[in-house]
Amino acid sequence: MQEIIKTNERLPFMRFRGIMGIISALLVVASIVSLSVNKLNFGLDFTGGTLLEVGFEKAADLNRVRGALDQNGFGDAVVQNYGTQEDILIRLEPREGVKAEQLGTDILSSLRSAFEQTVEMRRIEFVGPNVGDEFIEQGGLAMLTALICILLYIAMRFEWRLAVGAVSALAHDVILTLGLFSILGLEFDLTVLAALLAVIGYSINDTVVVCDRIRETFRKFSKLTPIQTVNRALTDTLSRTLVTSLTTILVLLTLFFLGGPLIHGFATALLFGVVIGTYSSIYIASTVALAFGVSREDLMPPEVEKEGADQDPLQ
């Protein structure tokens, strides 16, 4: 039998819960500070404006591109390489007075006249400023709705202490992932938002499995202290937690390296989110539940179990 952990002992996870709690708290504070100081580097979806991706035949000289744009009155354009040397990305803030949806085509034609080689239009995006604001509003709303719906479901299925633990783990993951994007200044667009919601889905999935086992262990072993119970449950689920994280990280790595530049932010958010989610489902959910004083009595099923219900049915 091949196993990641070969032990029959219960690992003393909860011995480190103090230090882990402090680390997590520090990370959360750092994230929040960065989010309020650096803010998020919102992408076009949220800020509004015009974005243009063009492909050159040979490696593009960014300075020449900038010069050509400057001459045509697009001096405020941000120009950068995208994915390869031949691809460049041009971004413009929303402008007043100019028919904004016309900008993309204007830039393209001014580039075409400035360069002898063919300039291929790969992508033009224009988002009106108000549409951007709506996306922010919708995105925030979606996030909140998701958290509340999941909280309700968990509260219905589990005891409230575990539910609070699970949702704290979720909030922890979301804040840290947002913090990472803020600290590194990575662009935050709609696909990253989608990834964040997927992180919520993944992390809760992981946490539910752990909580489920904590409840089961409480019911099964009446003599263990809450801390021993949690340690036992975490050890029992550890190889599952690691295997699932591993397979998910494997596919996310292929997505990161092969999925193309458009999906980079998405893959980054998920990769980080899955790693954090794995950690939080081990440490955060259970620590919080313990802090709220979760105990065996809280988790016993409401009705008296029938005698022999835990025995195998006769077949």
Added chain:
Amino acid sequence: MLNKYPLWKNLLVIFVVLMAALYALPNIYGEDPAVQVSANRNATIDTSTMDRVKSSLENADIQAKSIALEEEQLLVRLNSDDEQLKARETILESLGDDYIVALNLAPATPGWLKSVGAQPMKLGLDLRGGVHFLMEIDMDEAVRKIVDGMKDTIRTELREERIRYSAVRVNDTTVEVELRNEEAYAAAASYLDGRYQGYTLVEDDENQLLQLQMTDQKLAETRDYAVSQNITIMRNRVNELGVAEPLIQRQGANRIVVELPGVQDTARAKEILGATATLEFRMVDSENDVRDAQNGRVPFGSELLPMRDGPQQLLKEDVILTGDHIVNAGVGYDEYNRPQVNITLDGVGGNKMSMATKDHVGQPMATVFIEYKATDERDAEGNLQFTKNAEVINVATIQSRLGGSFRITGVGANEAQNLALLLRAGALIAPIQIVEERTVGPSLGQQNIDSGTQAIFWGFILVLAFMVVYYKKFGIVANCALAANLILIIGVMSMIPGATLTLPGMAGIVLTVGMAVDANVLIFERIREEIKAKRSPQQAIHHGYDSALSTIADANVTTLIAALILFAIGNGPIKGFAITLAIGIITSMFTAIVGTRAIVNSVWGGKKLSKLPI
């Protein structure tokens, strides 16, 4: 017996997977470059059209793969992209303007698959290339137009009834009629009371003022009509562009989504779609002096408007006719080879024009070109503000009483072309503005497909390899489930008509591949635990599946909640992600629980085993 499935359960699993495979099959056949011909107004498509297309292609030496008549459309499949372009030109030349000839990619699904309704997945614009527009309608202007029309009607009718008024004016959604004296007031009140549907009459005896207020219901109807009329017009305009499989859809209260797959020339598309130009025909006020008006003394009932390439013109406020009565418009040339726009009106429009011009022969009539331009400002309710740019493009003396058809001269060749197109496609009742645009070039679309497929392929391989190494033969069972899951996702995606595959959608499939094994990991880890707890192999399998079940369900329901919320709020590509994620979750539960159990049961179930290969 422990761990034996009844026959029907095994058959069910096989049936589901086979069905999914059948419906997933069309996706591997790819697409043929094709030219799609559909009829514009007046024309029909039948076998004779087909013969014309056939012979024109033969003359041009273009080999068509097939020519077929489908749902009142002619689909010509070709062997290469080059031939596709050539074929389009050839067909366009031979059929003329009455037909819309569009480039398309037609799925090369074999007939027997088509006959069971199997189709390949719809690809999103980010994979196919094309343009996505989100447009916003100016509702205030739509309402204003209706109230303005009401004002004109009341003026005319009061005049005909010989009721003397001192003013008829518009105030927001109300038409106010100010009467000269009590007698007129009484006459007007009784005449107007209950005459117009959708308006309520408010009487103000003291000031001899009558107010016709638009009812809320009429207001709502007007707004609704503005959207549906705009959609119709967009459809007409899109047809003019010659796009295969466009999508035009209402979104929210005042927005329209337009998606044009495969369109390259976005500049032209935008010009045609976004233009909110309309025409008005008005009499020139020749009784008053233009110079007085320019000095600020604009006579009541008249308006000073700029003229393209000329001095300002003083026009009557009353509109003889608006652009929505135009049935057809085309470009022609006069005897000096100058471009002109020939206009044909509908019956009502013809009558109006005839009535209005009968007493004005010899007097000048102006053609006003009105364009709405969006400003960046919004009002308190967040509605876009538009400015109305009215410009006289032409003043001509009415030579004789005009009827159902006439012409406008004095426009440039390009302008004539665009004007005719806009008029033909219908003038927009309310101005519209593009608030979001996403254009994806064809090479990027193909690149997105390639990288998405690569990611799915390698992700799949890595997970398969890991599972075999880690769980041995049980890993192979899980891999079968994973493969079946992939087939199920693609099959279901192809079956649901509204589902579109996007790049984030492909990412969703990749993610599902990684996460789908989770259910099996849970089960297998349980089985290992049971074995450690010294249960017999059969007991271990039985317990492993049983006790993992509720955990799997809980874990997946929560992810499903996240996916559903994503679907509800997301835009196109994000919706694609939510769809594949949600489908993946559901199918993976089936394959990982029922599917693997069927295999496990038939391989190991009911046998005497000393140990399990897990």
